[in-house]
Amino acid sequence: MADRVIQPPLAELDRLPTPLNDGEALVVSFFHDHLPDGWEIYIQPFLNGNRPDLVLFNSACGVAVFEVKHWDFDSKEFFVDRTGDAPQLSARDHNGRRVRVDERMRNPFPQVTRYRRQIYGLYCPRHRTAFGNVARLPMTAGLIVTSATTQRVRELFEPLRDDAAQREPELYPVAGFNDLRPERIEKVFPLCRRPASQPMDSDLAEDLRGWLREPAFSQEQRNPPELDGIQRRIATTRTNTGLRRVKGPAGSGKSVALAARAAELADTGKRVLVCSYNITLLNYLRDLTRQYARTAGKQRPEIEFVNFHAWCQRICADADGIEKLDRLLTQHSRDELFDEVMPNRAETLLRDSDRADGLPRYDAILVDEGQDFRLNWWSALRAALAEGGEMLLVADKTQNVFGTAKAWTEGAMPGSGFPGGEWMTLEHSYRLPPKMIHLLRTYADEFLVGEDVDIPVIEQGELDMYPVALKWIQTQPQQAVAASVEAVLEQMRGLQSHAAATDVISLGGKRVGLDVVNSLEALDIRVRHTFDDRRNAGRERQLKRQFFQGAERVKATTLHSFKGWEAVQLVVHVSTVRSKEDRAVLYAALTRLKRRAEGSALTVVCSTPDLAEYGRTWPSYEETVTKTAVAWPDSRR
Incomplete structure (x- = not known):
């Protein structure tokens, strides 16, 4: 059926990060060709924290979730093991030896039943309640095994059905490959032609589609970014000295060019270190290297993505031993340790010919968000560069959120290895909507006076x-938490056909951010976030390493942690702009919005009166309270 809604599109299925196996491709083709009109197909949807194989939806008939298995019945014999507390699927090889069966395969019914319950529990922002509380449509939870006959599949799985599946077999169908024929579609999906007694209203249908649609970031991973002339030079050439620095405003493609250079070098077998201060940025850069056009989707073991201080700790541990590193960590304050002691120790070890054996050497070292770095950090990295290697630093001095940019990224940068003071410059923004650029200029004129x-x-x-x-x-x-939660829900209500609920990202401080997360999760909206309620630094680092665009959930993090990222649906909470760093952080957050031809959205929830006048310059302004602005503790000028 040519006009059927199917996401991702059929023509792009061969470019999915996790390709469909033969069985999944067969089932998608079967449903696409033979389902009645009105049925939509969603392949591996980002379903509030889970990824079922297939979800089918028709607002007049119902919803169906299918698990598809393409097991190898030739290499092993499957059977039902009844020796335990509950029957489960087991297998033996041709010699009669028991072989391990993946835990998820031992009984697929709990998995597909869990997906069914989860769809019923999806929060519907237009109705402000769970889908199951207002939907009056049947929900099918089916299993299709494409490598066995229906008879064999039923023999295997009938003993594994739970009570609900046995009571309502039409809602829990099981099928094999011989049922995947046009005339037998109702054997595979019994309710596909049966209209519901009460069709779904359009608002509820759109709420559900918001959870089922493919997110924008997933779509973009299949479409490598185009490089302009300067970006292509960065990606494909090197300077005579091997050292190069690039500056440009937010959205000018600095990270894209850096990732492209890393991918180009990796393709020639070079060992590459990609380094940043921001832990969460590394996952974004890793995604960009996979997205690069020449070898899109390829894993790149030649590239090491690492936070600078984690790299320093590893150098010290490898050369000095864990005990000496532990003593070092306890003898200094955190600032002393991170700013000076550990980077300087790492450089000393790397330059000591008697101690450097076994320490890593790189053919290329690429530094993103270079304005966050100090000169001695750069010097430590240079000590790890192999002879004849190259280094690249990219920076945006306006996003000077740690106050480090002026210390060494201006002028000739004495001691950095760069000849003279020239920068390669990117000027145009390929990310920001033009209307947002006007608002940024207004913000800079008032709040970044005297800054670069x-x-x-x-x-x-x-x-x-x-x-x-x-x-x-x-x-x-x-009111900041309630307003931020409502802003997230409002964006979910306003999603168009190009975006999904999991595109929405909330940024804010740790206290408000965690409260927003807890409020959303109380609505059964699962959130991938970086906030730890125990304020455990180790736990926060772990959460940051797990924060990535491909997570199947709404996302939330701090303004600092989102530096270098981008989003098409963004909610930002700001509570203060009293210090220079506060104002730089907000500027960086406002520049995270990514333009799309289909549209994008940014909502700022502001709980400081110091920004109220600026807020009134925005196209849409709402005020829940009027409060006199307080005096600035330090001059903006």
């Missing part, structure tokens, strides 16, 4: 090409 500011240039003719919903909500501190 690099605002993106708007290319002629762009203004109306990228629709964007820009909203400012001025509120009180005690």
Whole structure:
């Protein structure tokens, strides 16, 4: 059926990060060709924390979730083991020896039943309740095994059915490959032609589609970014000295060019270190290298992605031993340790010919968000560069959230190895909607006076090409959590056909951020986040390493941790802009919005009165409280 809704599109299935196996491809083709009109197909949807194989949806008939198994029945014999507390699927090889069966395969019915329950529990923001509380449609939870006959599948799985599956077999169908024929589609999916007694209203249908649609970031992973001339030079060439530095405003493609260079070098067998101060940025850079056009989707073991201080600790541990490193960690304050002691020790070890054996050497070292680095950090990295290697540093001085940029990224940078003071410059923003650039310029004129500011240039003719919903909500501190949660739900209600619920990302401080996460999860909206309620630094680092675009959930993190990232649906909470660093952090957060031809959205929830006048310059402004602005503790000028 040519006009059937199917996501991802059939023509792009061969470019999925996790390709369909033969059985899954067979079932998708079967349903696409033979389901009645009105049925939509969602392949491996990002379902609030889970990834079922297939979800089918028809607002007039119902919802179905199918698990598809393509097991090898030739290499092993499957049978039902009844010796334990409950029957489970087991297998033996041709010699009669028991072989391990993956835990998820021992009984697929609990898995598909869990997906069914989860769909019923999905929060529907337009109705402000769970899907199952208002939907009156049947929900099918089926199993299809494409490598065995239906008779064999039923013999195997009939003993594994739970009580619900036995009571309502039409809602829990089981099928094998011989049923995948047009005339037998109702054997595979008994309710596919049966209209529901009460069709779903359009708002509820859109709420469900928001959970089923493929997220924007997943779509973009199949479409490698295009490089302009300067970005292509960065990706494919090197300087005579091997050292190069690049500056540019937010959204100008610095990270894209860096990732492309890393991929190019890895393709020639070079050992590459990609380094940043921000832990969460590394996952984003890893995704970009996989997205690079020449070898899209390829895993790149030649590239090491590492946070700078984790790298320093590893160098010290490898050369000095764990006990000496532990003593070092306890003898200094955190700032002393991270700013000076550990980087300097790492450099000393790498330059000591008697101690450097076995320590890593890299053909290329690439540093993103270089404005966060100190000169001695760069010097430590240079000590790990192999002879004849190359180094690249990219920076945006306007995003100077740690106050380090002026210390060494201006002028000739004495001692850094760069000849003279020249930078390669990227000027145009390929990420930000043009309307957002105007608001950034207004913000910089008022709040970044006296700072080094690099605002993106708007290319002629762009203004109306990228629709964007820009909203400012001025509120009180005690209302910040509720306003932020409502802003997230409002964006979920406003999703268009190009975006999904899991595209929505919430940014804020740790206290408010964690409260927002808890409020969303109380609605059964699962959130991938970086907040730890026990304020355990080790746990927070672990959460940051697990924070990535491909997570099957709504996401939340701090403004600092999202530096270098981008999103098409963004909610930002700001509570203070009193220090220079506060104002730089907010600027960085506002520049995370990514433009799309289909549209994007940014909502700012502001609980400081110091920004109220600026907020009134936004296209949409709401005020829940009026409060007199307080005096600035330090001059903005």
